[in-house]
Amino acid sequence: MRRIYQNSLEAMSKSKRNKFNSPSLASKSEKIEEPIRLDKDGNICVRILAKPGAKQNCITDISIDGVGIQIAAPPSEGEANAELVKYLSKVLRLRKSDVVLDKGSRSRNKIVLINKDSITTDVVKELIQREIGL
Template identity: 60%
Template sequence: MLETGGRQTLLGTAHARARARPATGNVHAQAGVWLMPWWWRLAVRGLRAELGDRAMPRSRQRRMNKEKAEVSRISVPHGPVKVDKSRSVLVAIHAKPGAKKSAITDVSEETVGVAIAAPASDGEANAELISYLAKLLQLRKSEVVLYKGSTSRKKMVKILTLLSPEEVYKRLRNAAASS
């Protein structure tokens, strides 16, 4: 019996047991690292194959990389239409309040120019912008939200539906061409 730190065991600590093993051709066993047996690895593989991802939780890093890869698979046109982390569509808007009627004036690389038929006071222009974009994109007003820029001309609008960024970009382009 070996005495280890006030506790007596038959072979001592795990470290002493690992050192007492005969050296094999395995580099890890020679370094004193105890590997799991081959039958245990097969059991874990079988469980993982049977239950899928629920059996063994993946590390946070692998999970985050997988989510980033899924978001990057969505082909987003370069320009004012983007996708955020929650996979919602964001549209960069340059608002031009005080126009005679609401219309898309231009679609540039950075923003979508929108003339708004409401004055820029008491949030009237923001309400008109939301209702105009909802009508243009054929959505409900509750599905179009002013995300940033409530007091600025540079605004960010979030689309809360499963509408693809390509479809949003196409509808904005068509509206700019028809105006």
């Protein structure tokens, strides 16, 4: 019984070692995504770290995790989401219909899609940095 148990542990550790040491899996996990990027359709994806319930709307920072935005609306009944879209459209000088909440309607981590025909990623980064004051 003991021998079977030891052999099964050795077999499991070898299979795990092969999985994690393969170059294809390591390269996928090391891939770092930008907070502002293009999706497969060419639309601009902006990763948002929303902070609802603030005194005023403002962009706090840009990091690898996303663009930190304080929202002056409570996180109930979608009020903060609507305010987020309204504020981003104002900062980016776009129509509200060009800015759409794609994912994260009930989370602080959100993905906002911006119409590909309305603006470029470089302009989005520049306008967000200008709003921060960098």
